[in-house]
Amino acid sequence: MDRLIYTAAGGAARILEQQSVISNNLANLSTAGFREQVAIYRAVPVEGPPGLPTRVATVTSTPGSNMRQGVMMETGRALDAAITGEGWFSVQTPEGEAYTRSGEFAVSAEGVLVSRQGLPVLSDDGMPIEIPDRASISISGNGQITALGAGDRPDALQALGRLKLVNPPVDGLERGDDGLFRLTGGAVAQADPQVRMVAGFVEKSNVNAAEAMVAMIANARQFEMQMKLIQDASSNAEHANSILSVS
Known part of the structure; x- marks a missing residue:
């Protein structure tokens, strides 16, 4: 078959x-704390018989994510939280501790x-945080969670724990299929007291819708170009066969 x-x-x-990476980014346009995934082409050597050391092919790789901060949106919910600047919230998954920028928290039936x-949010001692029934919750800028029971005096605040806020090196984080980030090798990040957050806000996705749509259109045009090349190769083969054929 023609090499073309x-x-x-x-x-x-x-x-x-x-295109699938760009589509996934667009699908998460409204996902709080989502980090845009970056996709690039890279050259790889062709494995085969010796004698073709200059032969290369291309693959699509996702070497990382765009870590710029998304827009802060005020919600007014006491359980919503957004990290200002660098840092991550810690959650517990079946595979171990993971990190997210999404602060849309809730209280489970338990x-x-x-x-x-639905993953437990971890405190700075690595344990889930229990919330009293019908309590009024507030979260301070350093992640300290306090509760005021129904009918309690304003000075009867109960400390429930402090959110585990971490700030590991970005180049040491890997994105999982679940959209959460983990440290390479399964290591656990230590709590960083310098990380700050604000309650009543959530950080929106950092995907730029206009840029993603432009990239999708550009990819579609490139795909059409590749299809046109295949059609031209087929047409060239037909013409060559007609020339060589014996009537």
């Missing part, structure tokens, strides 16, 4: 892979503070 077809087909496959995904 292999080249064009490989390019089309890479474009479709990148009375435990959980994330939007």
